[in-house]
Every structure is written in C-alpha cells, then in structure tokens.
Amino acid sequence: MDTLVRKQKELRNFYLLVVFGLMVAMTGMGAAHYMEEHGHIVTGMNNQVVWGMPHVFAIFMIVAASGVLNIASIGSVFGKKPYKARGPLSGLLSIALLAGGLTVLMLDLGRPERVIVAATHINTTSVFGWNVFLYSGLFSLVAVYLWTMLEARMNPWTKPVGLLVFAWRITLTTGTGLIFAFLVARQAYGTAMLPPMFIVMSFSWGLAVLYIVQAAMYGWNRMSLNPHVLRRFRNLLGLFILSVAYLVAVYHMTNLYFARNSAFEHFILIEGGIYPLLFWGGYFFLGTLIPLVLIYSPNLGKHCHVLLASLLVVVGSFCFLYVFIIGGQAFPLSIFPGYEVSSTFGDGQIAYYSPSLPEILLGCGGLGVAFLITTVGVRIFEMLPHDEAAAE
Amino acid sequence: MSDMDSDRRQFIGRSSALVAGLTLAPGMMLYDLAHGRPVGEPASSKVRWGMLIDTTKCESGCDECVKACNKENGLPGGTGPTDEQWIRKVQLTDLKTGKKTSLPMMCQHCAEPPCVDVCPTGASFKRVDGIVLVDRHLCIGCRYCMMACPYKARSFVHEPLHDQKPDVPRGKGTVESCTLCVQRVDRGETTACAEACEKAGHKAILFGDLNDPDSEISKRIRQVASIRLRDDLGLDTGLHYEGL
Ligand code: SF4
Numbered sequence A: 001m002d003t004l005v006r007k008q009k010e011l012r013n014f015y016l017l018v019v020f021g022l023m024v025a026m027t028g029m030g031a032a033h034y035m036e037e038h039g040h041i042v043t044g045m046n047n048q049v050v051w052g053m054p055h056v057f058a059i060f061m062i063v064a065a066s067g068v069l070n071i072a073s074i075g076s077v078f079g080k081k082p083y084k085a086r087g088p089l090s091g092l093l094s095i096a097l098l099a100g101g102l103t104v105l106m107l108d109l110g111r112p113e114r115v116i117v118a119a120t121h122i123n124t125t126s127v128f129g130w131n132v133f134l135y136s137g138l139f140s141l142v143a144v145y146l147w148t149m150l151e152a153r154m155n156p157w158t159k160p161v162g163l164l165v166f167a168w169r170i171t172l173t174t175g176t177g178l179i180f181a182f183l184v185a186r187q188a189y190g191t192a193m194l195p196p197m198f199i200v201m202s203f204s205w206g207l208a209v210l211y212i213v214q215a216a217m218y219g220w221n222r223m224s225l226n227p228h229v230l231r232r233f234r235n236l237l238g239l240f241i242l243s244v245a246y247l248v249a250v251y252h253m254t255n256l257y258f259a260r261n262s263a264f265e266h267f268i269l270i271e272g273g274i275y276p277l278l279f280w281g282g283y284f285f286l287g288t289l290i291p292l293v294l295i296y297s298p299n300l301g302k303h304c305h306v307l308l309a310s311l312l313v314v315v316g317s318f319c320f321l322y323v324f325i326i327g328g329q330a331f332p333l334s335i336f337p338g339y340e341v342s343s344t345f346g347d348g349q350i351a352y353y354s355p356s357l358p359e360i361l362l363g364c365g366g367l368g369v370a371f372l373i374t375t376v377g378v379r380i381f382e383m384l385p386h387d388e389a390a391a392e
Numbered sequence B: 001m002s003d004m005d006s007d008r009r010q011f012i013g014r015s016s017a018l019v020a021g022l023t024l025a026p027g028m029m030l031y032d033l034a035h036g037r038p039v040g041e042p043a044s045s046k047v048r049w050g051m052l053i054d055t056t057k058c059e060s061g062c063d064e065c066v067k068a069c070n071k072e073n074g075l076p077g078g079t080g081p082t083d084e085q086w087i088r089k090v091q092l093t094d095l096k097t098g099k100k101t102s103l104p105m106m107c108q109h110c111a112e113p114p115c116v117d118v119c120p121t122g123a124s125f126k127r128v129d130g131i132v133l134v135d136r137h138l139c140i141g142c143r144y145c146m147m148a149c150p151y152k153a154r155s156f157v158h159e160p161l162h163d164q165k166p167d168v169p170r171g172k173g174t175v176e177s178c179t180l181c182v183q184r185v186d187r188g189e190t191t192a193c194a195e196a197c198e199k200a201g202h203k204a205i206l207f208g209d210l211n212d213p214d215s216e217i218s219k220r221i222r223q224v225a226s227i228r229l230r231d232d233l234g235l236d237t238g239l240h241y242e243g244l
Helices: A002-038 A053-067 A069-079 A086-108 A112-120 A127-150 A151-182 A196-221 A227-257 A259-271 A273-295 A304-332 A357-380 B003-023 B028-034 B062-075 B113-118 B146-149 B192-199 B217-221
Strands: A337-343 B049-054 B087-094 B100-106 B124-126 B132-134 B206-209 B238-242
Touching: A002 A086, A002 A151, A053 A069, A053 A086, A053 A196, A053 A357, A053 B217, A069 A086, A069 A127, A069 A151, A069 A196, A086 A112, A086 A127, A086 A357, A112 A127, A112 B087, A127 A273, A151 A196, A151 B217, A196 A227, A196 A304, A196 B146, A227 A273, A227 A304, A259 A304, A273 B028, A337 B100, A357 B049, B003 B132, B049 B124, B049 B217, B062 B100, B062 B192, B100 B192, B113 B124, B113 B146, B192 B206
Parallel strands: B049 B238
Antiparallel strands: A337 B087, B049 B206, B087 B100, B124 B132
C-alpha cells in the first residue's frame, strides 16, 4: 500500500516536472515568435554585436552535449564500470542538450522558417555548413549508441559505435571552436587555440551537467552516491577545471604577447566594465577557484560540495561565454591601425549590448527543451546508474 | 526637400554626370556605357569592378555619397546601432602626426571574401565580375558573415521593411551590404556614391574595371600610391585607397 501511494506521488511529481519543462520551453518558443514578428529590433543585438544571449545559451548546450558523452566513452571504450553504468544517461543528456542548443540557434535566425534551406543548400567551405552535418550526424549516432547500450542483444556493438561517437564528437567540438577560430579579422578569435580549448571545456561542462542531473535522480530515488564513484567524479571534475583554466590562461597570454591584440586583452581583462567583472568574478572566482576549493579541500569534497562545484562550473561557463562571445564583438575591429577612428557605424568605439527579455527567454526555452527530453527519457528508459556491483 | 526639388536635382545630376562623363573622364564613362549588358546576359568574368578612393579629395563634413546610396537603394538612412548602413563616412586621426583623414567605407568586394567562405547556405556569393552580393532568398539570417567580415561592411535588417525599391529587393531578417549598385552597373552606369561625389565636386571615388589596363581606374592605380585595407589578410579587395 505504502509503495502504491509513493508510486502515485512520484507519478504526480513527474507530471509536474513535465509541465514545468513544457512551460519553460513554450515560453521560449513564444519569445522566438515575438522576435520573428517584430524582427531582431526587440533583442539587444545590433549591427556591431550580432550574436548575443541566444548564442551564449546555444553554445553552452552544444559544447556540453559533446562533453557529456565523455562518461559513456570512458565506459564503453575503456570498459570502466562506474562509467559504463552512466553510459545511457550520458547519451540521453547529449541528445537533450544538443536538441536544446540547436533549437535556440535555429530560432534565433533572422529567417527561422528557412532552416530547410540550411539543410539543403550546404556550402562546403563553411564551418557552419559542416556543423549542420556534424550535429545531425551526432544525433543519429548517439541514438544508435543508446540502442546498443540499452538493448542487451546489441551490447557487443557498444564498443565500436562508442569509438565512432568519440571521434565524431571530438570533430564536432573542433568544428564549434573553428566557428570562431576562422574569424581571422577579430582580435578575440582567429586563433588555433580555440578548438582544443573548446574540447577541454566540453569535458568540464558536460561532466558538471551530468553530475547535477545524476544528483537530482539520486535525490528523487532517495539513494546516495557510492563513495568510490564520488571520488572518481570529483577528481575528474577537478582535473577538467584545471585543464580549462590552463588553456584559458594560455589563450589570454598569447593574445597579450601579440602587440596587436594587447589592447583587446586590456579591455577584456581590466577596463571593459561588465566583461572583466564576469571574467574574473564569474568565470575565474565562481566558476574555477571556488569549485577547486570545494573539490580539493581536505574537509570538503563530499557529494554536496561536488554538486555545488558542478553548479558553479555551469555558472562560470555562462560567464565565460558571455565574455568570449559578446565581449569579443564589443571590442572594435582594427581596420585602420595607427589611427583614431570614428564613424556613424561604431568604428573605433566599444559597442553597447544589453540583452533583452525575449532573447533570454529564448535561451531558457532551449534549456527547457533539454530538461523535458531528459525528464521524459529518464522515466521511459532505465537510466538510473546502479553502482552496487559496479563500484570496483 | 520637396519632390520637385529632388527631381530637379536628380535631373541635373544625371545630365551633369553624362556631360562630365563624356568630357572629363571619357575613358571610364564610355567604357562603362559600352558594358551595359542586355537583360538575361550573364555578368562577364572578363571584368572586375572596383573603386579607387582618393582620401585627399574626400571632405570630412561631406556625406553626399551616403545620401546617394540611401536614396538609390531605398535605405531609410538612420544611423542607430540597428540601422542599415551600406556606406559610412569614417574620420581618421593619425595617432603620431595628428593628420586628419576622411573616407567612405563600404563592402570592399574582396576576390577572396570571408563572408562567402563562411556562409552556410551559399547566400553570400561573388559574381564573376567581382561584385559580392547576398541572395536574399537563400540568406537564413545567421549573421556569420557579419562576424567574418574584417571591414564591418554588412548590416542586418532588424525590422519589417516598407517602401522597397523594385530593383533593390531587401528582406527583414536577412543580411545586406553595398552591392556596388549592381542594378546601375548592369545598365552601364556608375555607382550612386561615385556619381554623387563627382556631382559634389570632390571626385574622390573612381569606379571602373580593374581588369582593363586602359580603364581610368587601372591607369590611376598604376600611377599613384594606393593601399588596400587590411591587405595583410590577403583578401585581394576590389577597393583601393589613395592618400592613407
Ligand atoms: S546571414 Fe545570410 S548571407 Fe550571412 S552567412 Fe548567414 S546565411 Fe549567409
């Protein structure tokens, strides 16, 4: 009887979560519709800052979608049991995040109704074009991957498919980094540092998302995480956070070294108002330093600390992307080196950008889509990682 | 300005341009007129349209080229951060010498245009005669080309459009930029900005065929020192600047 009542309560809570996810997603769609009706004039974006808040959300989700698969890869390619137990969850999260990210990217287009044009007219020299192919490929591959993991008779295929997924997603994140790396004329981008930086970021952000979702699932089922598994995850997250910090430092150091980019670095790191604030306060302090303390302090490092560290990594990643994407555009292009420049089109001036509500809602809508897919997926498939036998 | 007034100005403009063309720069104008091509005939790869801008002749307070561009292409002419500006006036002060320069800035019509490379759908394209354009039916409005352009030459249409000019179709949610007045060039005319600059008596903009060694522009490029903006990027732009 007791279990029946509990089951009913659980079902009710599940529906509440679904309704919540639906509402967030629908609000995002509504915002997108509003943007389409009125044009991008209702966003904070303009002719100098052409990519704004939607891109911060979308790129976070797309990068994390690739990184979250790390867990499945370690499990199926290297055969580590605690990771194997989380393979299906990691695959599901990847699909969910990718769907969320692409939804935002697509709905932010000036002509979202022409998305079919993007799929049928691919310019082979465009990284964006390649990405259309890479993203849709990842969707199908991960779906097959999930199938090999969830269906017993398909299990032997997990390893080869896992290897393929691994290669694919590294290419995909490289592609995402290249979107910026190919922008040679902009001081913030146009460096070969970006693809590796994005790959390592994907590991860190993906793991943080997986840890958060896993914590929610364990909480829901009143289970606690196996200490052995906790230790592994904690160490892995710490390592990833440190690696990201290292690459971010190298990225800024090399920029500082090039005289032509030092003014840009000065802007982003010291003088640029909101951007240095978000970089040091958001990315560095909240998203890197505090999580490292939570992970490595001798008295900390418990489940709740690692969970908090994961949440902070996500907060830090948004701050980082805001600085990277928007700060990178706010700084003026150097077209006339050696001159002081002014014009009616913002030449030589720091561009102004302030995100508007519709674009933030659109971004949240993407998170809503990811949340919805995860919630429903977890309910339909057996996704809860069991560690009893897998711990060692 | 009344309609009468603008009609009259236009008439004077056209006739004076014709007279000026026949008398002052015969090489350039006659050549261009001879190149007006019939409807349906494709652009020729034998030509490469370009411009030479003489910054020493460009006056800092003058924006006749900007006004002419807006009029020719049906742009509202606002200068807010979300307004379309196909051509803009840039004021420069040399940081060392304090020398001031003024120049018009627009799409540089690169031979290797980054906007064309990055465009996912192929909406950004280069015509065989060197003019870089956006096919507004293919453009999905992703703005990647705006990110890639080293000259910030492109604008995004942020609002619904009204009163479009029939020969310059535009579209909300798509990206656009200087078309080198392709509709005029195809009729064998020069660009609106070059015409207006000449009419204002500055003659800072010289438009013509870079591939023809006998064109006015080619001759002048051989004679004077000119540079191309961000030449380090190796984009082989169609626009040259003199006096920088
Ligand atoms: S905005 Fe249009 S023209 Fe520019 S890259 Fe995107 S699809 Fe191509």
